[in-house]
Amino acid sequence: MRNPRNDPLGSPNTGTGDTPAPGGSERRCVLTGRTSARDDLLRLAISPDGDDGTADVLPDALAKAPGRGAWIGVSRQDLESAITDGKLKGALARAFKSGRLAIPDDLPALMQAALEKAVLQRLGLEMRSGMLILGSDRIAHEARMGGVAALYHAADACEDGCRKLDQAYRVGMDAEGSGLTGTRLPLDREALSVALGRENVVHLALSDPRSATRVAIPLGRLQTFVGAERPAGNRREVAAATARHDENL
Structure with missing residues (x-):
């Protein structure tokens, strides 16, 4: 299949609205x-x-x-x-x-600012839709119950707090021993707090696998640009969570 270098948007392979096309082109x-x-x-x-x-x-x-x-x-x-x-x-x-x-x-700086804004706006939309979970205690509870589809930590989150939530995440995802962790965002707590209108946002989670997929797209682009590490197992576990979610509908 030929992959054109520069396509107009709106081709049959692109998603519409806020839902990405499966797999993408x-x-x-x-x-x-x-x-x-x-x-x-x-x-x-x-x-x-x-x-x-x-x-x-x-x-x-x-x-x-x-x-x-x-x-x-x-x-x-x-x-x-x-x-x-x-x-x-x-x-x-x-x-x-x-x-x-x-x-x-300053194109590189403009690009990074635009990518960061896209991630923060997407998180804000998920919060307004009721899909975002904030607060370490609440995240830990929901994670252990299997109610967390994606877990994120601010760039400046302390390691101890991350480890505790990562462990709860693995328990709820039935992935103990897998090394699955939350994603360390290339955004600090100040940026997250300002964007979400909350104080001291250090850890956050998404309750719905589809929300996690929507966030993963702009986040992945930002991670690529800043050279951030992307946990290898996370996409697989989110896909597994989506399958379990669909089975229970």
């Missing part, structure tokens, strides 16, 4: 040439041409901007290097079939 990174699921890649879009015919290159953290896009699957450090040596400019010129592109010097 694939895109090719314009910098490395590697093909990955679109949910794992970062999208760049271009603004309408200015008066001089030059278009600005902008981050599209939610991959929803209209028009054609270029996809990248690299870390911030690699993106900075690609900007410095001109590799990004050449790749985007080929992708957008235009050499009149303006790449902001």
